[in-house]
Amino acid sequence: MLSPLAPTPTMTQQEVESYRDRFAAGLSQTVPGRKEIVVAQARGCTLKTADGRLYLDMTSGIAVANVGHCHPRVVEAITEQAKRYSHVNVYGRFAIPEQVEIVERITSVAGPGLTTAYLTSSGAESNEGALKLARKFTGRPKFVAFQRSYHGRTFGALSVSWREEWRQPFEPLLPEVEFVPYDDLDAAAAAIDHRTAAVIVEPIQGEGGIRIPSDDFLPGLRSLCDAAGALLVIDEVQGGFGRSGKWFAHQHWDVRPDIITMAKAVGGGLPLGAIISTPEIFATFVDPPLSHLTTMGGNPVACAAGIAAFDVIASEGLLEHTERTGAYLRERLESIRAQYPDLVADVRGKGLWCAFELTVEAQPVANELQERGVLVGSVLNSAGTIRVTPPLVISPAEIDVFVGVLRGVLEAIASGAA
Numbered sequence: 001m002l003s004p005l006a007p008t009p010t011m012t013q014q015e016v017e018s019y020r021d022r023f024a025a026g027l028s029q030t031v032p033g034r035k036e037i038v039v040a041q042a043r044g045c046t047l048k049t050a051d052g053r054l055y056l057d058m059t060s061g062i063a064v065a066n067v068g069h070c071h072p073r074v075v076e077a078i079t080e081q082a083k084r085y086s087h088v089n090v091y092g093r094f095a096i097p098e099q100v101e102i103v104e105r106i107t108s109v110a111g112p113g114l115t116t117a118y119l120t121s122s123g124a125e126s127n128e129g130a131l132k133l134a135r136k137f138t139g140r141p142k143f144v145a146f147q148r149s150y151h152g153r154t155f156g157a158l159s160v161s162w163r164e165e166w167r168q169p170f171e172p173l174l175p176e177v178e179f180v181p182y183d184d185l186d187a188a189a190a191a192i193d194h195r196t197a198a199v200i201v202e203p204i205q206g207e208g209g210i211r212i213p214s215d216d217f218l219p220g221l222r223s224l225c226d227a228a229g230a231l232l233v234i235d236e237v238q239g240g241f242g243r244s245g246k247w248f249a250h251q252h253w254d255v256r257p258d259i260i261t262m263a264k265a266v267g268g269g270l271p272l273g274a275i276i277s278t279p280e281i282f283a284t285f286v287d288p289p290l291s292h293l294t295t296m297g298g299n300p301v302a303c304a305a306g307i308a309a310f311d312v313i314a315s316e317g318l319l320e321h322t323e324r325t326g327a328y329l330r331e332r333l334e335s336i337r338a339q340y341p342d343l344v345a346d347v348r349g350k351g352l353w354c355a356f357e358l359t360v361e362a363q364p365v366a367n368e369l370q371e372r373g374v375l376v377g378s379v380l381n382s383a384g385t386i387r388v389t390p391p392l393v394i395s396p397a398e399i400d401v402f403v404g405v406l407r408g409v410l411e412a413i414a415s416g417a418a
């Protein structure tokens with residue numbers, strides 16, 4: 001039941017090996033080793049390799065291809081925009097209709113008061129801007145972040161990202177960051193004070209293992225921020241743009257952020273991000289003028305792709321589809337857990353932002369799934385977790401394919417054959 005792909009020229013094995021060699025030789029990598037897959041094409045939930053193998057993609061390039069790879073409306077929007085113009089000015093200098101259109105769309109679903117957005121090119125860049133904005137708006141030095149958090153790898157974003165081994169070699173980072181346990185309001189209350197510029201939080205922790213907080217956590221953080229005069233920054237980089245079955249994952253709870261950051265899926269597969277906030281908070285970037293800048297943020301071709309992706313989600317009922325197929329996926333995973341309770345410890349998720357927890361090491365299981373034609377991922381800050389974040393257009397039949405392959409892999413492990 002893999003999505004049909006148009007024929008592409010197949011490379012010879014020699015050409016495939018040459019790309020793998022040249023990739024290893026020429027591209028600076030942060031993970032050692034030669035890559036297994038040379039990509040030729042991707043469509044819907046299917047990825048095709050240069051030597052003609054098909055994979056069911058249950059990752060979406062880590063929550064990016066929400067409307068599926070190469071959605072025809074996104075491809076057409078990119079093509080048409082590229083024919084008109086791509087980059088023509090530093091962001092904010094000219095009025096670019098595509099920037100207006102994407103900002104109007106994302107702010108229309110962002111909740112009361114959040115009517116303004118600043119466009120970026122990535123999640124880390126969105127979080128950098130949000131931290132600067134919070135610091136300048138409040139005039140305060142301190143940030144509160146959470147254990148297992150991930151907000152990106154640039155200096156500011158890294159400063160509020162939890163894992164010590166990735167922060168420590170780059171110190172000194174931002175000087176006043178306090179990490180508290182996620183989903184622990186007492187700990188948050190002890191940390192948030194009159195020196196706190198902002199609390200930065202993921203509505204569901206992505207790299208932390210798709211961890212869903214208790215119902216009172218985000219509303220409780222809102223109250224604590226209000227009491228201390230701190231801003232609440234909600235990082236929707238991984239969870240936003242429909243992934244959880246709502247436009248933004250925090251909308252599963254009654255909470256109003258001061259700042260939302262987003263990236264990943266908002267560009268429909270191209271580099272685009274956004275910081276969404278109120279006009280009052282953003283006014284601080286105008287005083288003095290040019291307090292924040294980017295050359296490529298809000299690139300018109302990326303905006304055109306984002307507009308098309310937004311319209312696909314809205315007009316094709318993808319939020320409802322995501323909620324329904326997400327529930328189906330979790331139901332199927334639960335049945336696998338019931339079958340292999342010694343191997344699968346937990347299943348969790350909202351919409352198609354899902355994970356299951358293994359009692360054995362995750363990477364060999366992910367590798368075996370890949371061997372059998374299914375792509376899944378591990379997460380950065382939770383060792384036994386397998387992330388399942390397929391394109392939101394996935395069908396129940398494709399979910400059945402995934403579950404069937406997973407069952408085969410777990411059966412092989414249970415019987416000692418893998």
Ligand SMILES: Cc1ncc(COP(=O)(O)O)c(C=O)c1O
Pocket residue numbers: 062122123124125127150151152153202206207235236237238239263264
């Ligand atoms: C919640 C969250 N914030 C920020 C980032 C960083 O985004 P980027 O890789 O686009 O810089 C990520 C990336 O995985 C993320 O999951």
